[in-house]
Amino acid sequence: MNSTSLFYSQNAIELAEQYNGLDFKSVHQSWKLYWPELGPNVLDISAGSGRDAKWMSEQGCEVIAVEPNDALRQIGRQSTGPEVTWLNDSLPVLKNVQSLGMRFDLILVSAVWMHLAPSLRERAFRKLSNLLSPNGKLVISLRHGEFTDGRQGFSVSVEELEKFSKDHALHLQLVSGSEDNLQRADVSWQTVVLNLPDDGAGNLNTVRRIIVNDCKSATYKLALLRTLLRIADAHPGAVLDRSDGKIALSAGLVALYWVRQFKRLIDCNGQLILDTLLGTFH
Structure with a gap:
């Protein structure tokens, strides 16, 4: 101390x-x-x-x-x-x-x-x-x-x-x-x-922050990109395998961060939204 x-x-x-x-x-x-x-x-x-x-x-x-x-x-x-x-x-x-x-x-x-x-x-x-x-x-x-x-x-x-x-x-x-x-x-x-501006102005760091932090989910691809970036920020040791220029992550960890992005929608609309999100993984 x-x-x-x-x-x-x-x-x-x-x-x-x-x-x-x-x-x-x-x-x-x-x-x-x-x-x-x-x-x-x-x-x-x-x-x-x-x-x-x-x-x-x-x-x-x-x-x-x-x-x-x-x-x-x-x-x-x-x-x-x-x-x-x-x-x-x-x-x-x-x-x-x-x-x-x-x-x-x-x-x-x-x-x-x-x-x-x-x-x-x-x-x-x-x-x-x-x-x-x-x-x-x-x-x-x-x-x-x-x-x-x-x-x-x-x-x-x-x-x-x-x-x-x-x-x-x-x-x-x-x-x-x-x-x-x-x-x-x-x-x-x-x-x-x-x-932190939300208008997209500025350098590449700004663009990255908009991708990571923006609460809007325009497409599942954008949501997945945010999920992967947040995992990279919070859990740098979460990679299970690195080979051939690719990485392997826990599907459970990805699913957890994915669902977190839609928590407010889940809170507002309940089971209907949850069923829709879970259906995305099938």
Whole structure:
């Protein structure tokens, strides 16, 4: 356990009280313009005490809260109740999140990026961008100021996020600065809001993301392509055989991801849609 993880474990109760002493609206005022666009599916990275996850859940969002620290995750789960789904996961891997096969309308990365080593950030950003739905928002807060309590922090910048966004076909929509809510004179914040466009504009990465993330299923071939790409992203070790320039995958895994794409239709139309989908495999 590194010094940062140890700090959060040893001070979980005090930190949770500190976090909950501030409300979502005051902490996230800088991107208030986008609150109405939260969307149905939200991912809260390093959700801590669950303050933000709880507020977004109360707005009608389906929230997945990710917290790697056991003590904070337990506190957060008790605070939010069963309305929020909690996962033990962390950047840059997000293995458990990827296994869900979901895409999110909003991903909140609040007070996290400064703990991530610069060498890991490009991978982390790629993972996050791959989890966005078309027109989804990625909100990242940047902390400026050194830690004096044993936690490890690294320098952060908007310029770094701008570069990553260009590399991964996201558009920069907002950069907003704010003072520290805990009144620390040597700490300030910037909030960056990035968007994954759904209009097909941009480079090849954008086209690929539309194929993977677009909720429309125009043809079974497009659905199958999305299925294979999602398996490649989430389960790189799922290949059973590689020979003659071909690969073999588990048919069950392909079927699982295929059906997931049509889950909303299944929920709306029930058995009729399910029978239609299963008939596709015969």
